Amino acid sequence: MSRPIAILGGTGPAGTGLALRWARAGETIIIGSRSDERAQEAASKIRQRAGSDARVSGTANAAACAATDLLALTIPFEGQVGLLKELKPSFQPGSILIDATVPLAAAVGGRASRTLGVWQGSAAQQTAELVPKGVKVVAAFQNCSADSLNGDDPVECDVIVCSDDPEATQLVCRLAAQIPGLRAIDGGKLENARLVEQLTALLVGLNIRHKGHGGIRITGLPASAYRSLG
Amino acid sequence: MSRPIAILGGTGPAGTGLALRWARAGETIIIGSRSDERAQEAASKIRQRAGSDARVSGTANAAACAATDLLALTIPFEGQVGLLKELKPSFQPGSILIDATVPLAAAVGGRASRTLGVWQGSAAQQTAELVPKGVKVVAAFQNCSADSLNGDDPVECDVIVCSDDPEATQLVCRLAAQIPGLRAIDGGKLENARLVEQLTALLVGLNIRHKGHGGIRITGLPASAYRSLG
Numbered sequence: 001m002s003r004p005i006a007i008l009g010g011t012g013p014a015g016t017g018l019a020l021r022w023a024r025a026g027e028t029i030i031i032g033s034r035s036d037e038r039a040q041e042a043a044s045k046i047r048q049r050a051g052s053d054a055r056v057s058g059t060a061n062a063a064a065c066a067a068t069d070l071l072a073l074t075i076p077f078e079g080q081v082g083l084l085k086e087l088k089p090s091f092q093p094g095s096i097l098i099d100a101t102v103p104l105a106a107a108v109g110g111r112a113s114r115t116l117g118v119w120q121g122s123a124a125q126q127t128a129e130l131v132p133k134g135v136k137v138v139a140a141f142q143n144c145s146a147d148s149l150n151g152d153d154p155v156e157c158d159v160i161v162c163s164d165d166p167e168a169t170q171l172v173c174r175l176a177a178q179i180p181g182l183r184a185i186d187g188g189k190l191e192n193a194r195l196v197e198q199l200t201a202l203l204v205g206l207n208i209r210h211k212g213h214g215g216i217r218i219t220g221l222p223a224s225a226y227r228s229l230g
Numbered sequence: 231m232s233r234p235i236a237i238l239g240g241t242g243p244a245g246t247g248l249a250l251r252w253a254r255a256g257e258t259i260i261i262g263s264r265s266d267e268r269a270q271e272a273a274s275k276i277r278q279r280a281g282s283d284a285r286v287s288g289t290a291n292a293a294a295c296a297a298t299d300l301l302a303l304t305i306p307f308e309g310q311v312g313l314l315k316e317l318k319p320s321f322q323p324g325s326i327l328i329d330a331t332v333p334l335a336a337a338v339g340g341r342a343s344r345t346l347g348v349w350q351g352s353a354a355q356q357t358a359e360l361v362p363k364g365v366k367v368v369a370a371f372q373n374c375s376a377d378s379l380n381g382d383d384p385v386e387c388d389v390i391v392c393s394d395d396p397e398a399t400q401l402v403c404r405l406a407a408q409i410p411g412l413r414a415i416d417g418g419k420l421e422n423a424r425l426v427e428q429l430t431a432l433l434v435g436l437n438i439r440h441k442g443h444g445g446i447r448i449t450g451l452p453a454s455a456y457r458s459l460g
Contacts, residue, residue, distance in 0.1 A: 113422070145450060156449035160432070187432070188439055192343070195432035202390070202417070202425035203448070209418055212451035218433070219386035220375060221442035 001175065004028040004055075006064040009075030009083055011042040014100055017149025018072060018141065018179075019043075023050035025178035030057050032064030039064070065090040070171075072098040072141075077116070077123055078107040084130040091132050096168045098175075099124045099193075100141040102200040113205030115198055122194035124162065138163040138172045139193035142200045144182070145213040154181025157215030158226070160196045162187040173227045183228040185218060231405065234258040234285075236294040239305030239313055241272040244330055247379025248302060248371065248409075249273075253280035255408035260287050262294030269294070295320040300401075302328040302371075307337040307346070307353055314360040321362050326398045328405075329354045329423075330371040332430040343435030345428055352424035354392065368393035368402045369423035372430045374412070375443040384411025387445030388456070390426045392417040403457045413458040415448060 005022055007015045010031040019029045023046055031046070033039035039058030046056045061083060065071060069092040075083055080101050091097075101123035105114040120126045124139035131137060139162040148155045159176040161184055163169045173184035187196060203214040218225075235252055237245045240261040249259045253276055261276070263269035269288030276286045291313060295301060299322040305313055310331050321327075331353035335344040350356045354369035361367060369392040378385045389406040391414055393399045403414035417426060433444040448455075 113418075115425075148450065160436075185436065186439065188343075188435055192432065192435055195345075195428045195435075198425045198428040199432070202422065202429070205418055205422055205425075206390075206415065206448060206451060206455070209416065210451045210455035212455065214451055215449040217447040217449055218436060219445040219447055220378065221436060221440045221444055225436070225440035225442065 001027055001070060003070050004030050004068045005070050005072060006030040006032055006068050007072045007074055008032040008061050008065060008087065009073060009079060011038050012074060012076070013146035013150060014141070015074035016042055016046060017146050018074065019046050019056060020050055021149055021179040022175070023054040023056050028055040030059060030064045030067055032059065032061035034061065036060050062087060062090045066092065069095040071095055072100065073127065074100050076107060077101055077103045080123060080127065081130065084127060088132060091135050093134050095135045096138060096171060097127065097131060097135055098138050098140050098172055099127045101127065102142050102197045104201060104204070113201050113208060115201045121191055122197050124190055124193035124197070128190060136163060136165040136168040137190060138168050139190060139196060140172050140176060142197055143203060143216050145215055147213045148215065155179055155215065156181050158183045158185055158218050160185050160187035162190050162192045162196060164190045177227045177229055180229055183226040185221070185225055231257055231300060233300050234260050234298040235300050235302060236260040236262055236298050237302045237304055238262040238291050238295060238317065239303060239309060241268050242304060242306070243376035243380060244371070245304035246272055246276060247376050248304065249276050249286060250280055251379055251409040252405070253284040253286050258285040260289060260294045260297055262289060262291035264291065266290050292317060292320045296322065299325040301325055302330065303357065304330050307331055307333045310353060310357065311360065314357060318362060321365050323364050325365045326368060326401060327357065327361060327365055328368050328370050328402055329357045331357065332372050332427045334431060334434070343431050343438060345431045351421055352427050354420055354423035358420060366393060366395040366398040367420060368398050369420060369426060370402050370406060372427055373433060373446050375445055377443045378445065385409055385445065386411050388413045388415055388448050390415050390417035392420050392422045392426060394420045407457045407459055410459055413456040415451070415455055
């Protein structure tokens with residue numbers, strides 16, 4: 001990409017996993033966190049793993065948000081609304097915000113194999129309501145195992161990319177396809193994120209029951225539906 | 231199986247597809263339909279495709295339901311409640327009822343890529359409320375493409391099997407694994423059907439967008455999680 005990717009709420013397993021994989025693919029990454037210090041620590045660990053050429057820095061969420069117009073949100077559901085409200089003044093106009101949030105019931109002390117109902121239909125649609133007008137929300141990466149992203153093997157998962165902006169969808173498909181193993185599929189409108197988010201809870205349940213790190217593959221679509229490295 | 235499988239509402243594409251595949255696997259199939267005649271026609275067509283040894287008959291839904299204690303429900307969502315109420319006196323005690331119903335919005339004239347909210351949480355849980363006490367409801371096969379089931383190639387799909395009766399789950403896993411290509415995965419409690427049902431709407435949307443016959447594979451689980459022919 002021509003611009004850095006800021007990963008907001010990026011010190012958790014999903015955020016560091018995406019950062020690691022994109023840094024390895026040559027992207028410039030800015031990890032955002034509540035504290036400058038935690039963000040820099042996380043960035044330093046990722047640099048050690050991604051190699052000496054890796055461009056990964058860390059800073060507070062608001063500064064990370066203001067620094068670029070390509071953003072990813074990787075925060076637990078219980079932190080989503082608060083962080084987005086806090087960041088509202090920091091968005092660049094026309095930014096793309098990738099949202100990987102899933103409304104797992106764990107957010108309110110329930111099970112991560114169950115979901116909460118979200119008034120807007122999905123966590124991603126809630127995000128779309130909270131960002132400044134013109135910011136394009138793209139739901140993606142909700143089904144990728146954070147463990148797999150943080151590993152070294154190809155990530156055996158398809159990424160269903162949903163947004164109301166076809167160009168933003170295509171950009172995020174290209175980003176997903178930089179990660180070995182991932183295949184990106186255009187999933188249509190942002191509202192479809194509600195279906196994709198449910199799938200995460202199913203995978204969490206299967207992981208607990210069968211002791212795995214589950215992902216999904218969509219079969220039966222023509223080759224043109226998939227975008228990947230391979 | 232030691233007993234026949236009755237496929238209730240079995241003249242639609244999902245019902246005939248399962249009937250064809252199970253008949254080929256040597257099972258005895260009873261197709262149920264609103265009319266004796268339509269059921270017999272469907273049975274005759276399946277026999278022609280499945281081979282001369284195939285044991286497939288057709289009769290009215292209530293007679294099919296009363297004839298065995300292993301049942302599958304493959305009816306559009308809009309017909310589910312009515313059929314179950316009609317069949318209530320016909321169930322054998324302790325029957326296993328496989329439910330493949332999905333609450334697609336098409337049931338009320340909406341899109342098949344969207345779902346309706348079901349008061350009980352899922353179509354399968356609605357079924358569980360409507361069957362006589364002791365009948366074991368097992369949600370399965372919602373994500374299998376009816377086109378693929380009606381074809382001759384292996385069905386590239388995993389079947390997430392959900393029920394509150396572990397023995398019934400195991401039996402349905404064995405049934406699924408008789409169909410070439412399918413892999414059965416124990417998906418835990420019946421309530422998890424609500425997650426699996428959502429996935430069907432996602433696949434329908436992807437099929438429309440990309441012109442395919444989508445299915446799913448779950449990756450990243452240990453081999454012991456999957457039951458299949460292969």
